[in-house]
Amino acid sequence: MSDVGGAERYDPAAVEAKWQRRWAERRSFAARPTPGRPAYYVLEMFPYPSGDIHMGHVRNYAIGDVIARQRRMQGDAVLHPMGWDAFGLPAENAAIQRHVHPARWTADNIGRMRGQLQRLGFSYDWDRELATCDPRYYRWEQLFFLRMLERDLAYKRRALVNWCEHCATVLANEQVVDGRCWRCEGVVTERELEQWFLRITAYAEELLRDLDRLTGWPERVVTMQRNWIGRSVGATIRFPLEDRAGEIVVFTTRPDTVFGVTFMSLAVEHPLVATLVAGTPAEEAVAVFARRVRATPREERAGGKEGVATAAFCRHPLTGARLPIYVANFVLMEYGTGAVMAVPAHDQRDFEFARAYQLPVQIVIQPEGERLTASSMTAAWEGPGRLVDSATFNGLPSETAKERIAAVLAEKGLGGPAVTYRLRDWGISRQRYWGAPIPVVYCEGCGTVPVPEAELPVVLPEDVALTGTGGSPLAAHEAFVHTRCPRCGGAARRETDTMDTFVESSWYFARYCSPREERGPFDRAEVGYWLEPDGVDRYIGGIEHAVLHLLYARFFTKVLRDLGYLALDEPFQNLLTQGMVIKDHAKMSKSKGNVVDPDYLVERYGADTARLFCLFAAPPERDLEWSDQGVEGMSRFLHRLWRLVHALARQLAPVDTPVPADLGGVDRDLHRRTHATIQRVTEDVVERLHFNTAIAAVMELVGALGDVAGAASPATLREAVDATLRLLAPFVPHVANELWERTGHPGTLDEASWPAADAAALVRETVELPVQVNGKLRGRIVVPVDAGDAELLAAALEDPRVQQYVAGRPLRKQVVVRGRMVNLVV
RNA sequence: GCGAGAGUGGCGGAACUGGCAGACGCACGAGACUUAGGAUCUCGCGGGCAACCGUGGGGGUUCGAGUCCCCCCUCUCGCACCA
Numbered sequence: 001m002s003d004v005g006g007a008e009r010y011d012p013a014a015v016e017a018k019w020q021r022r023w024a025e026r027r028s029f030a031a032r033p034t035p036g037r038p039a040y041y042v043l044e045m046f047p048y049p050s051g052d053i054h055m056g057h058v059r060n061y062a063i064g065d066v067i068a069r070q071r072r073m074q075g076d077a078v079l080h081p082m083g084w085d086a087f088g089l090p091a092e093n094a095a096i097q098r099h100v101h102p103a104r105w106t107a108d109n110i111g112r113m114r115g116q117l118q119r120l121g122f123s124y125d126w127d128r129e130l131a132t133c134d135p136r137y138y139r140w141e142q143l144f145f146l147r148m149l150e151r152d153l154a155y156k157r158r159a160l161v162n163w164c165e166h167c168a169t170v171l172a173n174e175q176v177v178d179g180r181c182w183r184c185e186g187v188v189t190e191r192e193l194e195q196w197f198l199r200i201t202a203y204a205e206e207l208l209r210d211l212d213r214l215t216g217w218p219e220r221v222v223t224m225q226r227n228w229i230g231r232s233v234g235a236t237i238r239f240p241l242e243d244r245a246g247e248i249v250v251f252t253t254r255p256d257t258v259f260g261v262t263f264m265s266l267a268v269e270h271p272l273v274a275t276l277v278a279g280t281p282a283e284e285a286v287a288v289f290a291r292r293v294r295a296t297p298r299e300e301r302a303g304g305k306e307g308v309a310t311a312a313f314c315r316h317p318l319t320g321a322r323l324p325i326y327v328a329n330f331v332l333m334e335y336g337t338g339a340v341m342a343v344p345a346h347d348q349r350d351f352e353f354a355r356a357y358q359l360p361v362q363i364v365i366q367p368e369g370e371r372l373t374a375s376s377m378t379a380a381w382e383g384p385g386r387l388v389d390s391a392t393f394n395g396l397p398s399e400t401a402k403e404r405i406a407a408v409l410a411e412k413g414l415g416g417p418a419v420t421y422r423l424r425d426w427g428i429s430r431q432r433y434w435g436a437p438i439p440v441v442y443c444e445g446c447g448t449v450p451v452p453e454a455e456l457p458v459v460l461p462e463d464v465a466l467t468g469t470g471g472s473p474l475a476a477h478e479a480f481v482h483t484r485c486p487r488c489g490g491a492a493r494r495e496t497d498t499m500d501t502f503v504e505s506s507w508y509f510a511r512y513c514s515p516r517e518e519r520g521p522f523d524r525a526e527v528g529y530w531l532e533p534d535g536v537d538r539y540i541g542g543i544e545h546a547v548l549h550l551l552y553a554r555f556f557t558k559v560l561r562d563l564g565y566l567a568l569d570e571p572f573q574n575l576l577t578q579g580m581v582i583k584d585h586a587k588m589s590k591s592k593g594n595v596v597d598p599d600y601l602v603e604r605y606g607a608d609t610a611r612l613f614c615l616f617a618a619p620p621e622r623d624l625e626w627s628d629q630g631v632e633g634m635s636r637f638l639h640r641l642w643r644l645v646h647a648l649a650r651q652l653a654p655v656d657t658p659v660p661a662d663l664g665g666v667d668r669d670l671h672r673r674t675h676a677t678i679q680r681v682t683e684d685v686v687e688r689l690h691f692n693t694a695i696a697a698v699m700e701l702v703g704a705l706g707d708v709a710g711a712a713s714p715a716t717l718r719e720a721v722d723a724t725l726r727l728l729a730p731f732v733p734h735v736a737n738e739l740w741e742r743t744g745h746p747g748t749l750d751e752a753s754w755p756a757a758d759a760a761a762l763v764r765e766t767v768e769l770p771v772q773v774n775g776k777l778r779g780r781i782v783v784p785v786d787a788g789d790a791e792l793l794a795a796a797l798e799d800p801r802v803q804q805y806v807a808g809r810p811l812r813k814q815v816v817v818r819g820r821m822v823n824l825v826v
Numbered sequence: 827g828c829g830a831g832a833g834u835g836g837c838g839g840a841a842c843u844g845g846c847a848g849a850c851g852c853a854c855g856a857g858a859c860u861u862a863g864g865a866u867c868u869c870g871c872g873g874g875c876a877a878c879c880g881u882g883g884g885g886g887u888u889c890g891a892g893u894c895c896c897c898c899c900u901c902u903c904g905c906a907c908c909a
């Protein structure tokens with residue numbers, strides 16, 4: 001290549017090292033509350049320190065970095081922190097397999113990954129870095145737990161829980177995916193254990209209601225959370241037992257079908273089952289059946305409708321009819337009351353069950369324009385209709401009947417309107433070592449006693465034996481387990497379960513406001529400045545957390561608000577869920593062998609190229625198909641930019657030379673293009689978050705700049721080059737900064753302002769408009785921008801190609817849209 | 827089954843409110859510069875000889891539809907015996 005302008009070759013490694021050093025030395029990205037400046041908090045979901053940064057991280061953080069850098073240039077005070085979701089199972093597994101302590105393993109990984117992030121040039125405020133395994137972090141979490149305990153938002157109970165055999169621990173409902181562990185994909189079974197729960201159900205209504213306020217969230221995520229919370233409106237109905245005290249309470253969404261009940265179905269786990277069958281001939285059969293159902297994994301239970309009759313009966317609360325009680329495999333103890341009133345005529349499951357066990361079908365809803373008969377039915381009628389054989393409710397539409405019947409039940413003390421949620425309380429006990437200790441002790445005399453706040457943190461001891469042979473390592477740590485009861489001073493044992501790591505990630509975003517604060521979890525002023533009242537301005541992460549993390553964090557935010565820590569209803573005002581990084585039509589993963597190593601990319605092409613490709617190849621919310629050749633393309637663009645700017649350097653007017661008002665020809669056009677690009681890029685970056693089109697627009701400007709290099713005046717060239725570098729700064733900060741410095745700017749580009757489009761520059765005198773004949777493009781005309789309809793029409797008719805198509809035929813209609821097009825209908 | 831989203835060149839993707847389909851990039855082709863080129867630069871690049879035809883398929887609304895309406899097909903994701 002000819003050595004244009006005497007410049008040396010673009011060497012990304014040298015340029016990037018130089019600027020990264022400078023940023024670190026100057027603490028360029030330290031977030032400082034600045035009165036009079038708008039605060040902007042942009043956050044990417046923090047990583048689990050698994051060992052290495054992967055392309056998914058690079059994409060996620062590149063998106064966040066564009067936003068952070070653009071906002072800084074725009075004049076906002078920006079908080080853009082990074083930290084580590086550092087507790088969790090992989091650390092423990094590594095310890096068992098490789099005999100490294102989880103703390104060591106985690107710290108090493110953090111060190112390595114921090115270096116990788118720094119080499120990518122992300123503009124984090126490293127002074128605010130935090131790791132959740134640090135006692136200075138989790139001590140506050142323990143405090144929150146104690147406060148939740150006081151308010152009965154944390155509680156312990158014996159419960160059926162999801163147990164992952166492989167991970168040897170309990171999983172929350174949210175962590176069971178298709179009957180398998182979310183992490184290791186091992187089969188999940190049921191176990192009954194003493195567990196700590198957080199009462200997220202107390203917030204079900206608010207979590208659901210406030211979804212409507214999350215207008216900055218993708219609808220998909222909102223819908224998933226709505227479905228997960230799963231609110232059902234209906235009624236509870238009490239069915240008294242026959243010949244003994246007690247009753248079966250059911251929840252139903254169809255109180256209108258109550259007169260169609262012909263039997264009862266109980267879950268095998270229902271507490272009443274044992275007493276109902278005790279000493280009856282059914283006892284043995286029910287026990288066998290219950291054992292079998294319990295042993296069946298949840299996903300397989302969905303097979304067929306099966307059940308066993310107990311010998312017991314109950315009474316219909318309104319008719320007094322005698323109803324047999326069954327135990328059935330399809331009734332879930334976790335939902336509603338674990339008991340179902342069976343209405344075979346109007347519920348498909350009950351219908352199938354009734355047919356299988358020859359139970360009566362009683363029609364009580366007749367659909368519009370049809371006449372169902374029990375004997376001819378092949379499926380339940382689950383739709384609306386009018387009530388029949390329902391005493392005083394006959395003739396009512398089913399919708400009205402739902403309310404009337406619920407009201408009557410309430411009057412008579414037989415039940416009443418009720419709402420049920422699918423959402424369960426959050427089980428947070430984990431029988432594992434590498435997590436935050438749950439701050440309670442068990443005293444023989446006093447029972448469960450909270451650790452006094454003054455004694456926090458309950459520090460996780462490091463000297464444990466990690467054998468992998470089962471059982472919590474903490475339980476084997478004598479010095480940790482044996483303690484004194486804070487209440488009576490007697491001997492006591494510590495809780496040896498640790499907290500689910502999702503607890504740590506439920507509040508970390510708030511801790512970033514004051515990560516070093518020791519007097520409390522949050523510094524009032526910092527939290528007030530950065531976070532309140534609307535939360536993180538822009539949160540970016542993968543869709544896989546749509547219900548897990550994002551629901552827990554919402555819950556925690558509301559709890560912290562009610563505990564008086566935060567004046568905040570929702571943690572994340574705007575959410576951007578970025579797509580996966582795909583290669584060869586599959587998600588990049590080690591097991592598939594299709595990973596691209598960011599280190600290699602940085603080494604070979606530089607961080608700027610890696611970032612640019614991630615941002616250019618697809619809009620953020622879509623999946624990104626990896627292309628090695630696409631990466632080459634981005635690298636070429638940066639080399640071209642480097643050469644062009646160097647070639648132009650000597651032609652540029654001094655910094656800040658104003659562009660004259662009376663430009664002509666090439667200059668006028670370049671000036672206009674510069675400002676048009678500023679406008680387009682600003683809109684794409686700030687409002688649409690479509691970085692791919694923003695980059696494309698800058699590429700066009702760079703192309704135009706190359707075309708007019710020799711012809712334009714120094715002042716317009718200076719303006720165009722400066723604008724290009726400013727617009728590129730958030731995407732490729734190293735090379736943009738370097739070129740900025742090399743084109744004579746005294747300050748750094750990081751400190752420069754985001755350019756503003758000048759409306760006057762955008763004005764054009766003439767425009768080229770398409771002319772259609774009968775809706776088909778036939779010609780183009782160049783007309784003054786302010787041309788009137790008549791002028792446009794005349795110009796259109798003068799176009800030779802248009803004339804050819806009109807061919808003297810009379811105009812039936814003409815459509816003239818000023819500034820857009822002309823359509824002639826003949 | 828319920829819910830959400832998506833189908834545009836060889837590929838990734840543009841076209842924001844109905845108004846020039848395919849911006850930008852990749853791949854590909856031709857040429858230039860060269861001892862050489864996997865560097866760089868220039869030009870071309872939806873299909874068709876053409877009239878024309880083209881945004882998953884079929885209808886419709888409109889002067890005009892990738893965009894709006896109806897029906898259908900395919901794919902992705904989430905939930906799923908939820909009473």
